[in-house]
Every structure is written in C-alpha cells, then in structure tokens.
Amino acid sequence: MESKDQQSDDFGTFLQSVQRAVKTDEELKSSSTLRIMSMLSKIGEVELVQLMTVVEMQWDDFSQGINSLQSAGLVQMAETGKGGRIKLTSDGLNWVNALTASDDKDE
Amino acid sequence: MDNNALEWFLAGLLGALISSAEIISRYRDEPEYALRTWPSLFYLLLNALASIVALAFIRLFGWTFGLSDPATVGWVQAGVAGIGAMAILRASLFSVRLDNQTVPVGLGRFLDVLLESVDRAVDRKRAEERGKTVSDIMKNVDFEKAYVALPAYCLALLQNLPQDDQDQLGKKVGLLFNSQGISPRVKSMLLGIALMNLVGENVLRAAVKNINQDIEENPAATTSQESK
Numbered sequence: 001m002e003s004k005d006q007q008s009d010d011f012g013t014f015l016q017s018v019q020r021a022v023k024t025d026e027e028l029k030s031s032s033t034l035r036i037m038s039m040l041s042k043i044g045e046v047e048l049v050q051l052m053t054v055v056e057m058q059w060d061d062f063s064q065g066i067n068s069l070q071s072a073g074l075v076q077m078a079e080t081g082k083g084g085r086i087k088l089t090s091d092g093l094n095w096v097n098a099l100t101a102s103d104d105k106d107e
Numbered sequence: 108m109d110n111n112a113l114e115w116f117l118a119g120l121l122g123a124l125i126s127s128a129e130i131i132s133r134y135r136d137e138p139e140y141a142l143r144t145w146p147s148l149f150y151l152l153l154n155a156l157a158s159i160v161a162l163a164f165i166r167l168f169g170w171t172f173g174l175s176d177p178a179t180v181g182w183v184q185a186g187v188a189g190i191g192a193m194a195i196l197r198a199s200l201f202s203v204r205l206d207n208q209t210v211p212v213g214l215g216r217f218l219d220v221l222l223e224s225v226d227r228a229v230d231r232k233r234a235e236e237r238g239k240t241v242s243d244i245m246k247n248v249d250f251e252k253a254y255v256a257l258p259a260y261c262l263a264l265l266q267n268l269p270q271d272d273q274d275q276l277g278k279k280v281g282l283l284f285n286s287q288g289i290s291p292r293v294k295s296m297l298l299g300i301a302l303m304n305l306v307g308e309n310v311l312r313a314a315v316k317n318i319n320q321d322i323e324e325n326p327a328a329t330t331s332q333e334s335k
Contacts, residue, residue, distance in 0.1 A: 009270070010262055010263045010266055010267075011258070011259040011262035011263050011273065013270040013273035013274055013277070014258055014259060014262055014273040014274070014276055014277045015255070015259060015277070016277070017273060017274040017275075017276070017277025017278055017281070018254070018255060018258075018276075018277035018278075018280045018281050018284075019277075020277070020281070021277055021278045021280065021281020021282065021284075022281045022284050022285065024281070031286075031287060031288045033282055033286065034286060034288060034289070068278065068281075068282055069282070071275070071278045072275060072278035072279040072281075072282050073275040073278075073279070074279070074282075090230075091279075091300075091301070091304060093230075093234075094234060094237070094300050094304070095297055095300065097234045097238070098238060098241075098293065098296055098297055098300055099289070099293060099297075101238055
C-alpha cells in the first residue's frame, strides 16, 4: 500500500506553491518587490534597516516584499546584530539583469 | 638561457600554474574565458611575482634545505618558492570582528577581491549568453498561458526535482504573476530564466517546442513559419 506522505512528486508541489503564492502576493503592492531588487542591485549587500530607508516604502509592503523575495530565492539574508544584512542571490541578479536589459531595449 | 635564469622562470611559472588551476577549478564550464579576463591575468601575474619574490628571499637568507649540490639546491629553491609563496599569499595574519562577523586580515583578502572580479567578468558573459538563449526560446511564449503549464511540463519531464526547488519555483512564478510594471514579454523571459536554471536549456527548449500550441501567443503563425 502506498504511503500518503510520499516525498517525491513530479510537479504537485509546484502547483500547490504557485497557487498559494498567487493568492498570498495578491495584496502585495506589485512594484515593491521590483523596487527592492533594483535598489539591491545598485547598492549590493546592505543592512535591512538601511535598505528600508532608501526604498521609501510602507513597512507592511517592505516586509511582505522581502518575505516574498526571500521565499522565492531571489534575496538572501544573513543575521547580524542590527536586524540582518540582505543581498540578491545569483537568481535575483539574473532577474535584475534581464529587467535592465529589457528596459535598455525599450529605450 | 643559463640555469639561474631558468630557476627564476620556474618559480614564476609554478606560481602562475597553481593559481591558474585555482581559476580553472572555479569555472569548470568557462575555464578558457575565465583565464583570459583582465582580473584573471593580473591574478596569475601577482602569483608569479610572489613566487619570484619568495625565491629572492630564500636566496637572500641562503636556505639550502639540507642539500649540498649547488645545481640541485637551485632547482629545489625554485620549487619551494613556487609552491611556498602560494601558502604565504593565502594566509591571514590576524582576524578582526566587524558587525559580529570574524573577518580575516591578510593578503588572502586581496586575492579574494581579485577572484570576485573574475567572478563578475565570467557572470557578465554567462548572463549575456543566457539572456540570448532564453530570449530565443521564449520569444513567442505568452506568460498568461504558460506560467503554470510550462513549468509543470518541464518538471514532469525532469522527474523528481526536490520539493524545495519546486516550492521556490512556484513562489517565483507567483511573484511574476502579481508583478505590475513588467511587460508580458519580460515576464515570459524571467519565467524562462527561472526554468532554465532548474531544468537546463535542452529540457526548456524541448518543452516549449512540445506544447507550443498551448502556450504561444500566436501558435498558428509559428506553425506556418516552421512548415516553410
């Protein structure tokens, strides 16, 4: 008899995750994640508090944006005494590069 | 060329060879390009110079390593200088604490900075190539039609991708879906980049080709182009 707790599946986890993410991020101000990523690509690794002051966002949007980016593997946090340092992952950097390249083409 | 000059050359060559092995092992997929970048050439030159300086010190202090034959001593000194300089360059002299992190201070830090420059040069080239490939594969893909179907199909082709990776991909796609201010074309490209990093170029290309009728903006046009 097959166990109901099987760890492997072909794409079931993806489908559940994308459905959850679409609903969860629905209320997230859509451009906030882009602003965070674009700022991180300019300033590199930075303290979370410092990032918040430069992106000029509401705390809720900022916090939710960071959480979404972190769980999607686009930013990476390291614990420090001041609340944590944050930087783009290589995936995040690829995204920002693609976005910048498309902006350049559009211009 | 006399033996003395050859010994100096050997010391420098050993330094350069050892550091080139370090770069080659770091960039297994792009070793030639990595070695040709300016930071990389500077890195090799610095290591070669360090070995030559080490040989100068060894001779200044008259270290013979217990050997008496002058010809043998010269070659051994060159060999020790070539390898020993690498250890000295990579050693840290002391550590300081910054922001609750222990940071080693020494010449090794300078080498790390150079290696990071090589990283960036290689990454730029990879990004350029990946961008062209993804743009080619995803050029007719409609994000709205593909954001669930294409990843699911790729994952099914690949089989057994870890659930954590699937979960992260789902969250990336969710983020893309809800992002405003990004054109559908760019969303498709970002979807392609996320997929290519997980499943590779060949699987992505095969998947887009196999289900193009369901995910492309104008499948009829593509089909007629292909038939021509």
